[in-house]
Amino acid sequence: MKKLLLLAILPLIFSCKSHEKIDLATLNLNEPIEKISSFDDALLIGVETVEYPFSLLLEVEKSKRYSFDGINLEGQRIIFQIESEKLKTDSITRLGGGHIDIKQAKNTKELNEALKNYDAKRKIYGVRIELKTPEIQTNILKKLETKYGKGTKNPNTDNGLYWNIKTQNKFIFYAPDYSRLILLNNTDLSKTCYWDIMNGLIDFGGCNNEKYMADLMKNATKPEDVKEKPTIKIEKDWNINGVIVGRTTEEDFLKSATNKRFERIIELDGTTGKTNEIYYQNNYHDFYFYFAASKSNPDNPKENFINGYAINDFRKVDITFDNGLKPGLKFEEVLKLLKKLKIAYHPVDFVNYIEIKTSPYKVTLNFNDKMLLNGMFIK
Template identity: 65%
Template sequence: MNFFLLLLTILPFMISCNGKEKVDLSKLNLNEPIEKVINFNNDLLVGVETVEYPFCLLLEVKNSEKYSFEDIDLKGQKIIFQINSEKLKTDSIARFGGGHIDLIPIKNENELKNNLKIFNAENKIYGIRIEMKTPSLKSGILKKIELKYGKGSKNPNTDNGLYWNVKKENKYIFFAPDYDRLIVLNNTNLSKTCYWDTFNGLIDFGECDSEKYTQELVKNSIKPEDVKNKPIIKVDNNWSINGLILGKSNEEDFEKSETNKNFERMEEINGGTGDINQIIYQKDYYDFYFYLSANKINPENKKDNIIKGYAINNFKKVEISFENGLKAGMKFNDVVKLFDKKLIIDYEDLKFANYIEIKNMPYKVTLNFDENMLFSGMYVK
């Protein structure tokens, strides 16, 4: 065997051993097994993050040198893979609005499989979301896409967004520079007339029935009109709830309170260390959740497990009142008028949003709005 043939034989092995081989995300069919597109040596997080997209499971890769797009190096950019999950097609679990993040680290194949099982998720990807932090990266990626697919269609919902419906490849491409994202999806099992996420808004590919589309996204939801014995909730001017004070009331206080009826206690475990990240009391039927910090030394000491937040995801499933003038079902613009502009995070960007974030140090209050921009849920943490 001459030297050239020998080199060709061992080169792939050398590249693999040195960890230099990159995955060109533009070349993926977006139906690959998850293990084929990730490396467990990277920082991996899996779970729900409704800032990105609420009706599927997300697998986030941070600080990786593994990826490129049309030969453009993506080192330093966050990569997110979308995974179909039937369990998350419900507002009861995933429709927290714009501010809910529930991602946990995974270190190995077993932890991945366990999380896929929890969410009834497939073991393959159907989409990618690529972070684009810099103007040069945005312009470089856009040139590559336009060279391959031509000029995109203007996204009417954002200032600079574009999209492509690549029918011959069964792909949707969404260039969302206002939110530092490129999104590419295999649309084989997606709607061919509508698309929605928080960064693109509702896209009509032609004959889009938005009501029917929304119903399909949350097809496994409990209908609010079928909910009985709704919890009674009173939110005070400091955003504490039913007398339970954020940052002060502990797990023992919660257990003794009138609010604690039929809540399920869960512990969120750090897959790498085995430590308890937080304690969650959940009432899935009512979309009602409390989040508590866990004592690092003795999490069974309930006096030291402090309430740090809560979520009420669908006001139609509870009886809720506010001391500060808010009312369930209020219009977006009417809610904005209730607060000082200085307290609203990214006030100038509200025209793009379906949620409002309010400073309430050390907490952040997220007010969520439905497809009609009516006040429909909230998250405090």
């Protein structure tokens, strides 16, 4: 009888515990996911590149369970960061600044499937707290300054501050300009650099940005390993695959064989709401087309004309030139070829590009850090 009674009480104990307030200010930020979340709340798990592209995110929606040092966080977005080896690549970020792939985890099975899919750990290493109102921003800041002292000014934002709490292996980023407070356990992070969209790049001293970003994207696909490379032919007049700068319409481009894996983007004027420019991006292959939008009817593809294109990395495409240029040519070799072809050019001193003026547009040939031809831009 005693055993039966104990078993009957246990569910009540766990049920009560699951609804206790969690003070995010006291977390070590290495807690198991099950300890800081509950399926009683709506849990969303996945990728959101604007929030942070290099880790798996677990968002808790409309929960009443969280606080920060006595401040009630009901109604604020709470997003936990989970380490994911699979996301240490540029393949996600290259899908665009607002790529979202988030699904609800309603039970342990669905949570486990998501963690397995992203090769992610079962514990958190950070939390991102939404600070919707000026009142909560002020109250949070007071708590931080009382506990950790005055923060260091973030040079990248107007009002941002940060703390490097070495004794606790913590980074704290107060970003009111973007309505965020971010707390990270930096045990397995860089101790000299930090970057996200809302804070910019923070140098804690001795930051090697190139090395840091390479580590964030250490599993990125090598350019030479990119799949399904588009075939590109640059004609003598610098037009591309029969697409003629200044003449080809958006409608013509959409019907062409070149239009594969491109996403249409509209750039709007923030003041008037009118369309400034239309462009098509293929981020996976670093390949872009730009269109001048019709002033009278930008929604009509017959009235929008191509005014430029860019290929940022020749290693990600199969490209040939009618004028004799080749990917990987040395800077000096390109200059000799342009002289031979009597093409007017302007090499810019101390800069790794060459400008070619060809009315009504300008061609820019780009070279990598070894001064080898690896990209071009026409507009």
